[in-house]
Amino acid sequence: SQELEQSPQSLIVQEGKNLTINCTSSKTLYGLYWYKQKYGEGLIFLMMLQKGGEEKSHEKITAKLDEKKQQSSLHITASQPSHAGIYLCGADLYGNKLVFGAGTILRVKS
Amino acid sequence: NAGVTQTPKFQVLKTGQSMTLQCAQDMNHNSMYWYRQDPGMGLRLIYYSASEGTTDKGEVPNGYNVSRLNKREFSLRLESAAPSQTSVYFCASYHGLIRGGELFFGEGSRLTVL
DSSP states (O other), rough: TTTTEEEEEEEEEEEEEEEEEOOOOOOSSSOOEEEOOTTTTTTEEEEOOOOOEEEEEETEEEEEEEETTTEEEESSSEEEEEEEEEEEEEEETTTTEEEEOOOOEEEEEE | OEEEEEEEEEEETTTOEEEEEEEEEEOOOEEEEEEEEEEEOOEEEEEESSTTTTTTTOSSOTTTTEEEEESEEEEEEEEEGGGGGGGGEEEEOOSSSSSSSSEOOOOEEEEEEE
């Protein structure tokens, strides 16, 4: 979606390194979702952020929502091969229209 | 609970053939969605139904039609399939009236148009 920009498009990191993926909206965010997808498989819900300043964590993955900047960041600490996949941000922008960014492909080198 | 169920999981069509992808949810959700995902890319919204009795175009609606048959079911129809419609299709549902709930996805339907 052009309404949601994800960066970077792809990322290769050495195992054990930290990384950040960003998701920026051109419109007001009513809710921001993060999903993960392993190649050729279905979507795994990571977390959903709704309020400005909200921060949630799941295992070694932390996401924050900056409502003023209309932006969310997903941070992975001490990356592992199991973190590899496609990370997708999605947003409830208006009227229950839920759109997604183009995704970030993450590869973790052992 | 089954959650969101899509059928079929795999389908091969010839150019010009028609088919319908079926989606059903058992969570009493108000809003339902159809997305397509091309290799290595994100999800693009085809059509959505914010509530029973309404449907709206998403980002890539051309070549598709939808029917919200009842609150549970939301089908996607390809009237005359084209190779450009080769993709993985995902159906999803969302409570809709309560903002902030999880968006639940089906397992996907892999469509190949020859």
